Every structure is written in structure tokens, then in C-alpha cells.
Amino acid sequence: MVNFDVYKIREDFPILKSKVNDYPLVFLDNGATSQKPRRVIDGIKYFYENINANPMRSIHHLAEKATEAYVDAREKIAKFINASPEEIVFVRNTTEAINLVSFALPFKRGERVATTYLEHHSNILPWLKLKENGLGVDFVDVDENFDLDMDYYKEMPAETKLVTVAHESNVTGTINDVKKICSLAHSSDTLCLVDAAQSAPHMKIDVNDMGADFLAFSGHKMLGPLGIGVLYINKNVAPKLRTFMTGGEMIKSVKINKVEYADMPSFFEAGTQNVEGAYGLGLAIDYLNGVGLNNIESYEKGLMAHLYQSSKTIKDIDIYSGRSKKNGAIFAFNLKKLHPHDIAYLLDKKGIAIRSGFHCAQPFIEDKLHLEGAARASMYFYNTKEEMDAFVNGLKEIQVEYG
Ligand SMILES: Cc1ncc(COP(=O)(O)O)c(C=O)c1O
Known part of the structure; x- marks a missing residue:
């Protein structure tokens, strides 16, 4: 049971109101660093x-x-x-x-x-x-x-x-x-x-x-x-x-x-x-x-369930996250026809911030995934289901436009 209103929470984070390339910012690079509430x-x-x-x-x-x-x-x-x-x-x-x-x-x-x-x-x-x-x-x-x-x-x-x-x-x-x-x-x-x-x-x-x-x-x-x-x-x-x-x-x-x-x-x-x-x-x-770590964990579980469900509609995608017994709010993937840096660059044009590359984990990416890099969206409790949809739609669009 999640006990907070994400839209109210977002009001506390001034940067989340930003526009990037004329799109509302969708910040999905929280694994790298999080945004800060006004209180901080x-x-x-x-x-x-x-x-x-x-x-x-x-x-x-x-x-x-x-x-x-x-x-x-x-x-x-x-x-x-x-x-x-x-x-x-x-x-x-x-x-x-x-x-x-x-x-x-x-x-x-x-x-x-x-x-x-x-x-x-x-x-x-x-x-x-x-x-x-x-x-x-x-x-x-x-x-x-x-x-x-x-x-x-x-x-x-x-x-x-x-x-x-x-x-x-x-x-x-x-x-x-x-x-x-x-x-x-x-x-x-x-x-x-x-x-x-x-x-x-x-x-x-x-x-x-x-x-x-x-x-x-x-x-x-x-x-x-x-x-x-x-x-x-x-x-x-x-x-x-x-x-x-x-x-x-x-x-x-x-x-x-x-x-x-x-x-x-x-x-x-x-x-x-x-x-x-x-x-x-x-x-x-x-x-x-104040928000409650248990609330954060439950909320993010729901958000990830929504993302995994809607990611099933994306063609030609390899997903590396979500396979373990327990998983956090990280979605690592590649689109078959695009380089991870191109995915990140093209999503940024739509205001969506993700990370691409080795993620400072080169031995894992090279020796275990056998890849030159991966794209990664990492979520936090201020992200919304609408943002998950914007991300999934963004991936589909860039596949049509550039794939
Ligand atoms: C699992 C893990 N360990 C360590 C670090 C290093 O954190 P910092 O750059 O803040 O030292 C990171 C940063 O992404 C990380 O994800």
C-alpha cells in the first residue's frame, strides 16, 4: 500500500518542472544522481x-x-x-x-x-x-x-x-x-x-x-x-x-x-x-x-511492474534487468538496431534523460553480457507511470525514425 501522492511530491523538486528540447523533462538517470527537493x-x-x-x-x-x-x-x-x-x-x-x-x-x-x-x-x-x-x-x-x-x-x-x-x-x-x-x-x-x-x-x-x-x-x-x-x-x-x-x-x-x-x-x-x-x-x-522508505519501495515496485508490462510492446529489445530473485528500480536494455549512445542521444532530444555505456561496470558488461555497452533507465519515487509511458513511446518512436 503506497501512502503518498507522487504529483504532490514532484512539486517539491523544482528541476522536475524543466523543459528539455521543448519537452517536459523525464529524468530517468537517478542511478547516477538524484534530484534535490526544495528543502535540501x-x-x-x-x-x-x-x-x-x-x-x-x-x-x-x-x-x-x-x-x-x-x-x-x-x-x-x-x-x-x-x-x-x-x-x-x-x-x-x-x-x-x-x-x-x-x-x-x-x-x-x-x-x-x-x-x-x-x-x-x-x-x-x-x-x-x-x-x-x-x-x-x-x-x-x-x-x-x-x-x-x-x-x-x-x-x-x-x-x-x-x-x-x-x-x-x-x-x-x-x-x-x-x-x-x-x-x-x-x-x-x-x-x-x-x-x-x-x-x-x-x-x-x-x-x-x-x-x-x-x-x-x-x-x-x-x-x-x-x-x-x-x-x-x-x-x-x-x-x-x-x-x-x-x-x-x-x-x-x-x-x-x-x-x-x-x-x-x-x-x-x-x-x-x-x-x-x-x-x-x-x-x-x-x-x-517523511515519505517513508517502505512507501518508496512499494511505489517503485508498482512503477517497475508498469514499465515491464508496457515494455512488452517494444519490438527488438533486449532487457538485462528484472531477471533476478529481487530487483530494484533499474531498467537496463538495448534496442537491436541502435547503439546505446544513440538511444540516449535520441531520447534526450525528446527530453528523456537516461544513461548509456559501461555504467562503470566494464567487467560485467563485457565478460557477462558480452556487450560494448547498454542503455539504462533508473527510476526514483518522483517518477510517474506517465513518464514510464513517455519513455516506452520514445523508444518506439526512435525505432521507427532511426532503427
Ligand atoms: C553500485 C555503485 N557503487 C558505487 C558507486 C560510486 O558512487 P560515487 O560515484 O558516488 O562514489 C556507484 C555510482 O553509480 C554505484 O552505482
């Missing part, structure tokens, strides 16, 4: 007009306000995923979060990381970089429906120190059973990192229930500003980690021959923090909570 846009202006100062340092009035804004945002985010504030590290984005883990986890020679074929480059490259220093890197395979080979996790090499997996694939929308993966990892004393970049915006996440040791997501994909992201680090794992970046605010005491580092989460937040970003993300979370 106005909040950022409010921040600079009323709060701005360097937090956690000075004791003057504004510095106190900036500190409070930063601390409050961290609390909201902790609550959002059922964590404690000291488990929430602010980073720039998911990419930085995963890189941080790759630097902070002390790997020994011969140890291994298991990533998967479904990953975004940001959950592949940090591990391939460490491979240069002797880390073993395994890629968990997928079956013909793009579900992960769960047997792998039952019989992992004993040297596997970390399994790292996307909660939701940014290409196929496959939703992986990360709770099961984390539980299997833990049963062989292996840590578990979950890339929630595509899931956190769309569904309720409870890190305790999931059992992740690390969870990464980006604020900009969930109504927040660019340049702010989150890395959750389980409090039992944090003491095992080394510093990532060093500098101001991540220390208790600095002497020429002895440094004492700050506790979590400051330990990983060297330098002046992105308070504006954290504040904006806090407002985005207020907005998401």
Missing part, C-alpha cells in the same frame, strides 16, 4: 546564511552552531541505518568509502578479497590496486539471471579477509542477499563490506540486521548534495583499522615523536569537514523519512 536546496542556502563556520575547533557562537549541525546530521544518518553515531564516517562518496577500507584494513601477504562480477568499478579498482602488492582478488560469478553464486561464500578460500558486494547492482538492479552473504562471511571469520550506493536511496537499511562490518553510500544519490557520503564501520571492527588520511581534527595529541589519534569517527575525518554536505544530507534524510 533551501537548507544549503540557510546553512551559509546562518550557520557557516569551521566545526569542532573554535568556541565562538557560529562554530558551536556548525558543530551542532554536523553532529546532528551524523545522528540522523546513524538512526537512518540503525547504527551508532561513532560508527558513521563522513566521506565524499561511496568511492572514497571503499578506498578508505582498502587503505585502512591491514592486509597481509597471501590474504584475499572476494568482490563480484556485479560490481561498480569503485568496488573493483581499490582491490585490483592492492593486487599489485600481493593481495589475492576473487570475482564471485553470476548465473544467467545475474544472481550471485552463493555457493562461493560457503566454500571461500580460508585466506579471504573480506567479502565486498553491492547490495544492488547499478546495471541490472539485482538485489543481492547481503544479509546471507555477511552471515556466511562471518561464519568463516571474514569481514563483509556492503556497497549500498544503489540501495540506500530506495529501501530501509538496518546494518545490525544486515550484519555488515562496513556499509558505503553516497548522499547525492538519495536527495542530498554532491560531495558527501557515508562509511559505516562496525564499532567492533574499527579498532583493527589503520589511519587513512592524517592531519587536523583526527588527533588527540601531536608531539614530534609521539602522536595520539582521536577516537572514531574523527579518526577517519582528517581536515575541515564538509559540514554543508552533512547538513544537506541530514535534510535529505528528513525528507526520505
Whole structure:
């Protein structure tokens, strides 16, 4: 049961009123970044007009306000995923979060990381970089429906120190059973990192229930500003980690021959923090909570059902999403006679924004789909059934005009 009026919701997003090439904008590139509600846009202006100062340092009035804004945002985010504030590290984005883990986890020679074929480059490259220093890197395979080979996790090499997996694939929308993966990892004393970049915006996440040791997501994909992201680090794992970046605010005491580092989460937040970003993300979370993650998930299910139904009327289409046990609001496809970049270009002429190419998942697209690229429409809760129809009709029209 969905408990919101999408047309009312859309009123909160000024950019959705835009026209592109004389057509109303149909924004279906939400997997890349989401649009922002007025509450976040106005909040950022409010921040600079009323709060701005360097937090956690000075004791003057504004510095106190900036500190409070930063601390409050961290609390909201902790609550959002059922964590404690000291488990929430602010980073720039998911990419930085995963890189941080790759630097902070002390790997020994011969140890291994298991990533998967479904990953975004940001959950592949940090591990391939460490491979240069002797880390073993395994890629968990997928079956013909793009579900992960769960047997792998039952019989992992004993040297596997970390399994790292996307909660939701940014290409196929496959939703992986990360709770099961984390539980299997833990049963062989292996840590578990979950890339929630595509899931956190769309569904309720409870890190305790999931059992992740690390969870990464980006604020900009969930109504927040660019340049702010989150890395959750389980409090039992944090003491095992080394510093990532060093500098101001991540220390208790600095002497020429002895440094004492700050506790979590400051330990990983060297330098002046992105308070504006954290504040904006806090407002985005207020907005998401107001709509309700369960509402968002149900609404998007209905939207996708509508899209899959109407996509049956499109000829010469290959669809790569929607085949797994659980799928998100992502529709990846190709039209047989058009290159994915041409599809994106021609749809843009009709005001419809989608993405095309490798989607930062070249190993999956090339080795598993055997393609040079794919087109992808990615939805959010402010998209409507009418927009799904405009998208499907747009595809049919470009097939007639250019196919
Ligand atoms: C699954 C997944 N992981 C990681 C990322 C990287 O996110 P960011 O560019 O915000 O670091 C993305 C971005 O699309 C993604 O979809």
C-alpha cells in the first residue's frame, strides 16, 4: 500500500518542472544522481546564511552552531541505518568509502578479497590496486539471471579477509542477499563490506540486521548534495583499522615523536569537514523519512511492474534487468538496431534523460553480457507511470525514425 501522492511530491523538486528540447523533462538517470527537493536546496542556502563556520575547533557562537549541525546530521544518518553515531564516517562518496577500507584494513601477504562480477568499478579498482602488492582478488560469478553464486561464500578460500558486494547492482538492479552473504562471511571469520550506493536511496537499511562490518553510500544519490557520503564501520571492527588520511581534527595529541589519534569517527575525518554536505544530507534524510522508505519501495515496485508490462510492446529489445530473485528500480536494455549512445542521444532530444555505456561496470558488461555497452533507465519515487509511458513511446518512436 503506497501512502503518498507522487504529483504532490514532484512539486517539491523544482528541476522536475524543466523543459528539455521543448519537452517536459523525464529524468530517468537517478542511478547516477538524484534530484534535490526544495528543502535540501533551501537548507544549503540557510546553512551559509546562518550557520557557516569551521566545526569542532573554535568556541565562538557560529562554530558551536556548525558543530551542532554536523553532529546532528551524523545522528540522523546513524538512526537512518540503525547504527551508532561513532560508527558513521563522513566521506565524499561511496568511492572514497571503499578506498578508505582498502587503505585502512591491514592486509597481509597471501590474504584475499572476494568482490563480484556485479560490481561498480569503485568496488573493483581499490582491490585490483592492492593486487599489485600481493593481495589475492576473487570475482564471485553470476548465473544467467545475474544472481550471485552463493555457493562461493560457503566454500571461500580460508585466506579471504573480506567479502565486498553491492547490495544492488547499478546495471541490472539485482538485489543481492547481503544479509546471507555477511552471515556466511562471518561464519568463516571474514569481514563483509556492503556497497549500498544503489540501495540506500530506495529501501530501509538496518546494518545490525544486515550484519555488515562496513556499509558505503553516497548522499547525492538519495536527495542530498554532491560531495558527501557515508562509511559505516562496525564499532567492533574499527579498532583493527589503520589511519587513512592524517592531519587536523583526527588527533588527540601531536608531539614530534609521539602522536595520539582521536577516537572514531574523527579518526577517519582528517581536515575541515564538509559540514554543508552533512547538513544537506541530514535534510535529505528528513525528507526520505517523511515519505517513508517502505512507501518508496512499494511505489517503485508498482512503477517497475508498469514499465515491464508496457515494455512488452517494444519490438527488438533486449532487457538485462528484472531477471533476478529481487530487483530494484533499474531498467537496463538495448534496442537491436541502435547503439546505446544513440538511444540516449535520441531520447534526450525528446527530453528523456537516461544513461548509456559501461555504467562503470566494464567487467560485467563485457565478460557477462558480452556487450560494448547498454542503455539504462533508473527510476526514483518522483517518477510517474506517465513518464514510464513517455519513455516506452520514445523508444518506439526512435525505432521507427532511426532503427
Ligand atoms: C553500485 C555503485 N557503487 C558505487 C558507486 C560510486 O558512487 P560515487 O560515484 O558516488 O562514489 C556507484 C555510482 O553509480 C554505484 O552505482
